[in-house]
Amino acid sequence: MKPTKLTKHQRNSMAIALGERAGMDVAPEDIAIMGDWLFHNHPDYEEVDIYKLPLSMCAEVWDDCKIENSPFGTKDPATLQTTLESLQYV
Secondary structure, eight states, X not given: OOOOOOOHHHHHHHHHHHHHHHTSOOOGGGEEEETTEEEEOOTTOSEEEEEESSOOTTOXXXXXXXXXXXXXXXXXXXXXXXXXXXXXXO
């Protein structure tokens, strides 16, 4: 599976939605969506936070992964699919 292509408006809207629900500043370039999952590459953390979509009113991290296993670190479909499959068992 490949990350969803977002328009600039969609990316900005999702960054604002996550920021409001999680209580932090989120830059549009630090989010990616794959299937029902939103990946947030926070610049201060070594791992990428993963949120279940749709976001709840008080978004909490579902899980995290290493950057190299996220849409920010690889374009390899097999690696990304493995990351998504691991989320089903959390």
